[in-house]
Amino acid sequence: MDSVLTIRNLFFAGVSFVIFYAFRSVLDNRRFKKFARENGCEDPPLFKDKLPWGIDTIYKLITFKGDLLDDWVCKQYYELGATWKGNVLFGDQVINTSDPQNIQTILGVKFKDFEIGEKRHRPIRYLIGNGIFTSDGPTWSHARAIMRPQFMREHISNLEATERHMQNLLKAIPADPTSGWCDEIDLQPLFFRLTMDNATEFLFGTSVDSQLTAMAPATTGDAQTVQTRATLMAAGKSGENYSFGEAFTTAQDYISWSFRFQQFYWLIHLFSTKYRRACQFCHRFADYFIEENFRQHKEKKPEKSNSGETYEKYVLLEALAEETQNRKELREHLLQILLAGRDTTASLLSWTFLLLSRHPHVWARLRKEIIRDFGAGSSADKELLTFHRLKSCTYLQHVLYEALRLYPVIPANHRRATADTVLPVGGGADGTKPVAVRKGQVVAYSVYAMHRRTDIWGDDAAEFRPERWQGRKLDWSFLPFNGGPRICLGQQFALTLASYVVVRILQRFDKIEPVDSSTPIEKFLSLTISPANGVKVRLGLAGRSQ
Template sequence: MLAPMALLLGAVFITYKILQSIHRVYHDRRTAKALGCKPAAAIPSGILGISGFLTMMKAVKEKRWVEHIASFYETTGTTFVQTAIGGVEMYGTTDPENLKALLATQFQDFRLGTRHREFYPLLGNGIFTLDGAGWTHARGLLRPQFTRDQVADLDLMDGHVTRMIDLIPKDGSSFDIQRLFFQLTIDSATHFLFGESVGSMGSSSEAGILEKTAVGDAQGFAEAFNMSQEYLAARSRVLGFYWMINPKEFREANRRVHEVVDHYVRLALESRRHPEKQTGRYIFAEALAADNDDPRVLRDNMLNILLAGRDTTASLLSSAFFYLARHPDVWQRLRQTIVDEFGDGEHPNGDITHARMKDLRYLRYFLNEVLRLQPPVPLNFRVAAKDTSLPVGGGPDGKSPVYVRKGQVVTYSVYAMHRRTDLYGADAHEFRPERWEENSKRGWEYLPFNGGPRICLGQQYALAEASFTLVKLLQRFDRIENAQPEVQQPIIQCTLTMSHDAGVHVRLFSA
């Protein structure tokens, strides 16, 4: 008796799912027609997206998956639809109008989707993983950290940059400047955001924090943090199957990173108990502790902003020196611009201030061009919170709206958009800062710091730190050599942010 009943219930369930699917298709077609939508160009991905996924994994292994995704747009135009692993359709776009809709004008239509669950083991509940009220509150606490007065105060930064310069070989030998930049930015970010530097470059007054934890030293922390991010990126690539990627190596790396950040949680809670010891400068960690004394809440929020403070600026500076080492004419012009304004290391000309750096147009053009070709966050995505549409990308001419149903993923490649020849000219793939002299006004086609309500709060801080570091280095050194002549194009290591997989090996000389 039970067997026939089970068969009947099974048949009813299958029939229900079929009818539900038919109703969904009918609903989607009717809604798409009402919105004037037409299909986007399709990328073949095989049954259930398996062949496309395997090709992607091959590109990941070869350190070229950012370029692999960018290649899709060469055949489809600015928007495509693809069957992802598991048979779910997702969109990709590089159209400025679509990015404007995703990030600003239709902000309420799109959310972070599964990012919270994908990134939770490392980042928990923070500004990069939350939507809604939680995100709004975290952003509100962070905003005072990046006021004009805070960003313009370069004294804190000066000591860390000076320490980094001390570590650069003065005999013209080759070294990896990217490694130093990641140490610089972790030291300055922890000092700026948490009130005390982690001391990864070994300054005598601040050393010891890393040595007291399981990471052991700066290299140990970098390895743990980078490994955690590699696994987060892998979880993101497999979409709904993220839960399958949770090995012991990943969990252990997260534990080591959390142990370091927990040191700053204890400092913040101590400042809450003894407000008389606070410096008077706005410090995010102290403001966070004043708002909430839950150690897990503090750790999550502090780790989220530490990720941005360390990785994005280090990425920008590393790419800057990658190009400087291969474009001696740019080095010479940039250095002359800096020396004319601030003098050289032996004959300085006044204080280096935020306002004076912003007035150096060629420095600004140079950083714009670095960010154009190597945006620190080259890929991103949003998930539809309701049935909606993108403004363009559908139909034979790509000018019709595209229907996006609730739960559907829309990826966007800032990396690919920044290299569009119709936006940046026939030489869009070439490094040429002078293009910004010709046209320095850009809209949604230039998004190194994202846009809309979630635009990077630390944009001005990152640019100030990168500018200040460049000024100090080019004052001190008058010549650069590329120590990797075999590497002519960046080998991109993309986790949550972009770095150079082979490092950035240079030689620096002073007269």
């Protein structure tokens, strides 16, 4: 009898819950429709799925084999307009937009109405924890306040360490002294090693020297010894024999798949031992340098520049340790900045040189202006390579902007509404009416699609033409580094490093040839986008190539 009563009670409790939930949903829908009417809002176009809850769309997204950005994302914007709605799992509707006004509203005008949200936090948090890229509210404000002073101009304008890593990259591109040409080479892994080496020196005070290791594994020296101790310690604790760069790349590849699985991101975490061990390796590696920093407690020794002058080397870890003694917090700050600092700049450099190899007239003009402004690369010319002069080389900046326009390293992003709010355009038959956004609703924005809109950039929007930037002002239609209060703190750090690398390579080589210019450009989509087939070129030594 008791069991019958228990089942009956559970049944009535379940029915009551369903009735309550349905009643609350009705009231909530009425309230939201009233809010939309009062603000003159209309719905944007709806992408219609064939199966309930967007199941078919999610399946296609996971199994898609073509160019996800061009053949999927841009195609939907082309067919539905700059703002539209689509279903995701369990009936949620995501608003998608490539409209500069809407993106400005989300990131700037109504910044407080939107947050990153747990859908982006959770898949990436196991690797890099809580910090500037994976938090909202007070936690984000605290992380931002700590990090902002570290990217002041005086901290990123010293290029002595960058030159050392640049020399290692140039050694990895040997040219035949007779012909003046180098054999076929893939520049992309060289760029990823350079940005890793430069970033780890900035963060830890010691570079991982991945470029030297790749060229000669037996390379020794104080920096290499420290790196080796950290690597051995991390490998022993994690159970995997990686290099730090390999572990970091492995973890990011798994995270990119986690985002595709959306709510079921935890499947990747649960079943992938390799992913967990890669993350653990990265944690242990960073922890080694953090402990070294606390253990030393001695005055920093001044560094010597190439000209023999001494200067004080800036190390991000040392600066952060003055703000917090929490080891875990320090590790999370460091890994978050490394995630942004390595891949984004390496991807920008890869796209830039891939495009230059296929547009020799742009290479020729750029090299002419570089030689005019910075010389041919002699020891005396190195004094010309300063932060200010790099930034003022107009055509160089236009080339980088154009590469970022065509291939923004973060092609898409999203925000979650923290309150009922309104986007200024996108609703109605003509797309000019406001769009109401419900509290908790996700708004996805595609920088990639916006950067290729012909109504903004002209009929040649898909073409690489740096000259389009002549006289053009930066606005919300160009967003490679995000915008508003969450604009990328490392923007100038990335552009300065990219500018420096471009100048030094074009000083050394006067010709570039793509290995196969007829091959269509394909994209590898991880947390950033990079050329799927690398940057395979031949370079001609200045003054010798014919």
